[in-house]
Amino acid sequence: MSVEPFNKLVKLAARAFYDDITTKGDNQPKTGRSDNRGIAVVVLDALTRRQWVREEDLAKDLKLHSKQLRRTLRFFEEEKLITRDHRRETAKGAKIFSAAVAATADGQHPTKEGEEKIKLHTHSYCCLDYAQIYDVVRYRMHRMKKKLKDELDEKNTVQEYICPNCAKRYTALDALRLISMDDEYFHCESCNGELVAESDKLAAQEGGDGDDNARKRRREKLRDMLDKLEVQLKPLVEQLTRVKDLPVPEFGTLQAWEARASAAARSNGDSSGNDPSRSSQGLGGTPMPFLGDTKVEVAFSGVEGKGEGIKSEAESTSLKVLPPWMIKQGMNLTKEQRGEIKQEAKMDGSSVAVEFSDDKKSTESDDKKNLQDEYVKAYYAALLKKQQELEEAAKKQQELSNTSLFDGLSGTSSGRQVGMKSKRDEDEGDDVEWEEAPVAGNSNENYKVDLNVEADATAEAEAEVEDDDDVDWEEG
């Protein structure tokens, strides 16, 4: 994602369209001092060198009064060149932003809560919206050309007529009243004079006579303008075509960007689990959905993701739905193989996993949580290993099952295994579905694992339980 071509586009557009923009009101006298033309270009240029920036900081950098800068930025917001975000935050929240900006390695974590007074200030942030800028500039060019061309073709213009005697004006909309039965001209309502068409709108006003001349001159002027437009905006057009197929740089919303920046900062530096001060407090109380990308989840999803990959692999090998014409009497198949069981159970498993990680996030992070995390990691590692073993075996069994000796137990038990996993994730031994599996599983035990409670349980113990399961399965 290269920003450079887009920055060039912004700079060209700034010079082409916003060079003489002044943000002073029209009523104020434009003395030498208050004339701030060119400020728009300066601000846009500065923004091309930044991503999200706090407006106060920008004002400081540009040595502008923040009010003046805000007026310019508001103008750009209306022009759809930038996006802005305002939020009330504590000084601490501002610091988090600073941390994100610096994207420093580590340390510098915001101070503990309660250390400062909670005092909310509204801070404004702004950022260039490249995708929109591209569209805005293109649209502007299109409108400019269309206006001149329409004017040149005299499209959509209502013809005006003027009475040479009394200078009364009419438009084509009056035509019905102006026609006379005697000749083919329009006649003035008041003096019955012959009306002449008036044909200049852009060019200087001419009298009634010589309207052909005036029209010609006007057309020349328009064509001239169109030519000039083509020539002078050529660099901009070229830049637009250059940028056309490039991926547009996106910074996302302020929150997303901040979260990403700070996540990058953290992955650079400290990798020691989750930072309590960060995940528990949010940003001075503002909701920060993207802080969901905490360390806990990353480590978690690493294990989980691998497990899922294997799981789905196992499903695709061992639990293929047989087409009805392949199912014969005497075949002992699971419901899944008959295609009777929907994906629900599996879906359930994965969605619950997500919920679970959410729960994790929301819990107050403390030592206990770290302990739990450790436990979870170990537990899942063990589980994963177990599953891999199981699936290997299942595959073998599946190969065997092509013969008529197959009694369907292998398919079921591996299916059950998948289900059990989802059950564990669920944290609440709501196992009805899986207990009702059609072929009575050879293992009647039902493992309930409550991760929140069993922080003291060891991974080894759990692995042993798994071994039992394994043995059972092999018996079948």
Added chain:
Amino acid sequence: MFFHIVLERNMQLHPRHFGRNLRENLVSKLMKDVEGTCSGRHGFVVAITGIENIGKGLIRDGTGFVTFPVKYQCVVFRPFKGEILEAVVTMVNKMGFFAEAGPVQIFVSNHLIPDDMEFQSGDMPNYTTSDGSVKIQKDSEVRLKIIGTRVDATEIFCIGTIKDDFLGVINDPATA
């Protein structure tokens, strides 16, 4: 553009129409009164398609006339700026030409006629291309775009253009 809408009108009925045919009399009078009229707001009433509801009649003091509030469904035609219409040319002169699309009158001024068409006066004034292949005269059918409307309380008048892609003569009576 055509719309199917519900309108309301207070109908005054002469006492001689009272009787078992009152309703029929009321409806036929409504059709006579309303169809073909134009209101600036709704456009031209093309046809009444149904009666929604006839309210209670109110006898007028002194005259014996009875006023019925009648709700009726009707098709209206309302021209809009930017709309493409097909119209029949009714008059051609040096300033342009007039055409009719149903009840609507449209004026196309000569500067909105393509530049390659020249005005030819005579018995049958017309606009013709230099090679004579296209001719606009009375009774020609043209496709035009409305670029402006004048809406009065009881009248709608439009101005149009044929100076755009796919606009112009669609059927020439001379060759047809």
